[in-house]
Amino acid sequence: MDNVINYTMQSTLFSHHNVPLDLLAKRAYNFRWAEVDAGIIPLTAADPDFQVALEVRNAIASYAMDGVLSYGPHGGLSQFKHALANVLSERKSYDISCNNLLPVDSAASAMYSVARTFLSAGDEAIIFDPVDFLFEKSVTSAGAKVIRCPFDKSSGRFMLELLPKLISRKTKMIGVCNPHNPLGKLLSPQEIEDIARFANEHQLWIMNDEVWSDIIYPENQFFSFHHLASNLRQKVVTVYGFSKNFGLAGLRIGAIIAPDDNIYQRIVNTSNVLTTAGGASVLSQIAAITALTQCWYWVDEFIKHLTEMRDYAVTRLNNMPGIQCEKPQATYLLFPNIEATGFTAEDFSAKLLNEKVAVVPGTKRFFGPGAKGHIRISFATSKEILSEGLNRIERAVSKEKEN
Numbered sequence: 001m002d003n004v005i006n007y008t009m010q011s012t013l014f015s016h017h018n019v020p021l022d023l024l025a026k027r028a029y030n031f032r033w034a035e036v037d038a039g040i041i042p043l044t045a046a047d048p049d050f051q052v053a054l055e056v057r058n059a060i061a062s063y064a065m066d067g068v069l070s071y072g073p074h075g076g077l078s079q080f081k082h083a084l085a086n087v088l089s090e091r092k093s094y095d096i097s098c099n100n101l102l103p104v105d106s107a108a109s110a111m112y113s114v115a116r117t118f119l120s121a122g123d124e125a126i127i128f129d130p131v132d133f134l135f136e137k138s139v140t141s142a143g144a145k146v147i148r149c150p151f152d153k154s155s156g157r158f159m160l161e162l163l164p165k166l167i168s169r170k171t172k173m174i175g176v177c178n179p180h181n182p183l184g185k186l187l188s189p190q191e192i193e194d195i196a197r198f199a200n201e202h203q204l205w206i207m208n209d210e211v212w213s214d215i216i217y218p219e220n221q222f223f224s225f226h227h228l229a230s231n232l233r234q235k236v237v238t239v240y241g242f243s244k245n246f247g248l249a250g251l252r253i254g255a256i257i258a259p260d261d262n263i264y265q266r267i268v269n270t271s272n273v274l275t276t277a278g279g280a281s282v283l284s285q286i287a288a289i290t291a292l293t294q295c296w297y298w299v300d301e302f303i304k305h306l307t308e309m310r311d312y313a314v315t316r317l318n319n320m321p322g323i324q325c326e327k328p329q330a331t332y333l334l335f336p337n338i339e340a341t342g343f344t345a346e347d348f349s350a351k352l353l354n355e356k357v358a359v360v361p362g363t364k365r366f367f368g369p370g371a372k373g374h375i376r377i378s379f380a381t382s383k384e385i386l387s388e389g390l391n392r393i394e395r396a397v398s399k400e401k402e403n
Contacts, residue, residue: 013298014305016382019049027250031358041389042358046181046333048247048380053298056246059290060283072282074273076103080285083292084240084255091296092213094226100258102267103280103288107211107241107254111138113271114237114256118173118205119144125173125207126166128158129370130182135175135209136368147171151183151370153337156326160191163198173205174198179212179222182335182360182367182376184328186216189223196225196232204235211241211254212331214299217307220329234259237267244331245299246291253284306332309379309386316390320397332380335362339373341400349375351400357392 012018024033031044051057075081078098085098104110111134119125121143127135129148136146147166151158176195178187187195199206208225216222225236238257243249256271258264272278291298310327313334317325322341325334338348345361352359352375362371379386 013301014050014382016384018051019382019385020051024049030249031360036358040353040356040358041385041392043377043379043381043386043389044358044360046244046331046378046380047249048302048332049382049385050247050302050380052247053291053295055294056248056287056290060287063283063286069282071276072279072285074279075268076101076273076280077282077285077289079289080255080280083289087292088226088240088257092222092224092226094224095230096226096257100261100264102256102258102264102271102273103285104254104256104271104273105278105280105284106252107209107239107243108134108138109252110239110241110254110256111135111207111209112141113267114205114207114239115139115142115144115173117267117270118207118237120172122170123172124168124170125175126163126171126204127175127368128177128180130362130367130374131175131177132181132209133366133368135177135207138207139173139175144172145170148368148370156185157191158187160194160198163195167202167204171202171204173207175207175209176225177209177212178224179210179216179330181212181331182333182362182371182374184326184331184333184335186220186222186329189227192223192225193228193232196228196236199235200232206236208236208238210238212244213240214245215303215306215332216330217303217310217328222330237263242288242291245302246288246295248284248287248291251281251284251287253280253288306380309381309383310334312383313377313379313386313390316394320394322397332378334377334379335371335374336377337374341397343400345371345373345375351396352393355392355396357389357396359393 028034032042036042081098081101088094115138119142123144125139126147129150225233241254314327317323323336325336349361360376362374
């Protein structure tokens, strides 16, 4: 009977009644419900609409009710380090020392810390185009210049063969987003190895963003730099997060994974964790520990729900005139090409807003020049909300076709 009850509970985790719309309208910022006019459906920022796992909520409440909210250790709670190292070993077969894991206040903050550690004013870093804007922002925050490696739409792959032409004596880093935001693609084992060998040959650091690495669809397999031979990952610094998998964006909790003790210490020295100016909050670490040790059932059920939403949305979009949408291998993001509608991404997004549905336009601001002609849609919501959002997109497209 207990198993039946547990299964029933899990199967309803991502039903429409578990989308707290009233609370989202008050608390969901970053282009989402709290920042749009009433009646608008925001399929925008990559943040789930669902309530987080009950165990996480209970753990935060229990810790807070003890009444002691003091500073934690500078390098983070040992329980956090051990929990993350164990999960990465068990679920992904990574060989990582917990001593080289540093909890920080969000994956975004982790990217800035990595950039500050290994880049200086006048340096260059190669990033991919398109890619999430945080790659550019973190690089330029360190005073370095971004060099973009383009995506070839015809082949569906990044043009890694151009890397030798993009490098200069100023190049110090390659930024890799895998799984990729916004394309939803996974880099192949060969691509990962090629990047690693190129970086090794030229003594480049690799900032390896794996914040999406837990949202992989059943027909695909994730391959990481951490699956390579040890000599190919000596300069790989990985960023991990808890917002995409467990929905903990508002807690601002992430981690940096260093390849050895010396590099770990370098990152510690630049991340401000040795002072009260930096570091992850204790409450956020408690939540992350609970998620890592008790809540993978939530992620697994989430992926089942997302798989259905992905397939439904891709089919709907591809039946709309002027829209082409590839099925993502990972993430809960769609990046449809809308060039055939005759509108720019900005104009198309504005027309959708008139129909009371918000998306992210594929502009340089958000993703780089390579995003031109695309919009980004997040489908981490209920079937009912997603269906209505797609109805509104279809309505906007139909009106333009009639005109």
